[in-house]
Amino acid sequence: MVRTAALGLALSFLALTGCGKQAAERNVDTLDNELIDGNAIGNARDPAMMGALQDQIMVDPSLAAQANNDAVRPPVQPVTGAVPPDGIAAGSSGAISSATTSEKLKSTPAPKADCPQCTAARESLTLGALAARQKGGNTAACAGNMRYSTRWSQRLPGDLPLYPDARVVEAAGNDANGCSIRAVSFSSAAPLQKVLDWYYTRATNAGFSAEHQANGAEHVLGGTRGRDDGAFALFLTSRSDGGTDVDMVANNGS
Template sequence: MRRTTITPRLAGIATILAATLALAGCGSPKPAAGPNVNAVDAALLGNDADPALTAALRDQIMVDPMLVQQANDDAVRPPTMPAAGAVPPDGIAQAAMPKDPLAGQTLRSAPAPTADCPQCAIARRALTLGALAQGQGGATGQCAARVGYSAIWATRLPDSIPLIADARVIEAAGADGEGCRLRIVTFASAQPMQRLLDYYYTRATAAGFRAGHQAQGAEHVLAGTKPAGGAFLAIMRPHAGGGTEVDLMVDGG
């Protein structure tokens, strides 16, 4: 009887094949069960959920068509029009406007100007407020060497010759001590020139100054002195932005 002999090589192959079949029979483990999506939705939208959260999830997304038209979808090109901004009603805008600083005041009319205006030539030559003071000569000219520049001088004008309430100070200078009490302020006002002439003529004469009016072209000058000492000068010209620009000088007084 013939016996079948299994060689070592065949035995090795058979062992590997048996192990492979055994693993196939065991099968791979099943993945762990994940969260139930339906259960999560039910928890969020069910009876036990937060009412505010439920309403937010169920509400339709609101889109303002006017704002959508203003959106800039293309980051390279600018929008065709600027986004509309809120503009206050006319009543609010008018209420914010400054009131007339001379309303209710009784003003004396400034005298008619004379054609001769030496102060106009002095003002045109002066490049600084100190030079303007020096051009006046006398005690005022001597104090010009002590002039210092600061906006604080605009607050140190005498009560008799003050800045008008809507004045926008451009430059200010002054000097105190050693017989000097000099104030020089350049400012702009929205008031027309004639009203400013009348205003400062009224204030100057009420303070005891003897004031006169000179003019040359569009430039006008009010100037005066006090018998007991002191000088007053107001040089006026049209302001580039509208209204009037004034160089106001008070020495002593």
């Protein structure tokens, strides 16, 4: 008797399921008819609506086989944010322009044993702080209001420009209230001695004094010029790849 009752319940459930499915199909058909009838004009159905529903979809065979060439596609490899090597624009040898390599450079004098400027460079966390510790004229006062932008690297004094293959990292400057101070951090693929000699040659040819200090791998070249109260200081360290990192501060000058 129990099995008979269970069988009856199962048959009743299947019957209800079938009825529900048929009812759902009828409801869909009814909905379609209501949508069509809702657009009827008088007793006639809207011919535009009937045509849209019953006509075949038009397909252009010549376009169906073409891919969408303007579609956005994923890159063939992940995008990387790696910084290119310093010598990428100078060739694998790290050589710079022929005008620079062919020019006769003066040899920088041997450094003094004492290097107080090396300590200043290590203790300065920003270009502004490094500039504030430089002596001469209004350098320290003007350093307090320096503004940061790499554009300042293009406004260095003409006598002491960027090294030819310099890759600028950061720059700052101040031209307000009679100030004319610039500071820039850059790297070069050239070895430290070549960069040092290049700036020593330019500084002395332009009438600057030039004093060389060093403490281990840290080198400082700095000097002043009386005619325009100009002053400069370069802080150089060798890189592990054979190049040179440089921080430069220049005040006044032309």
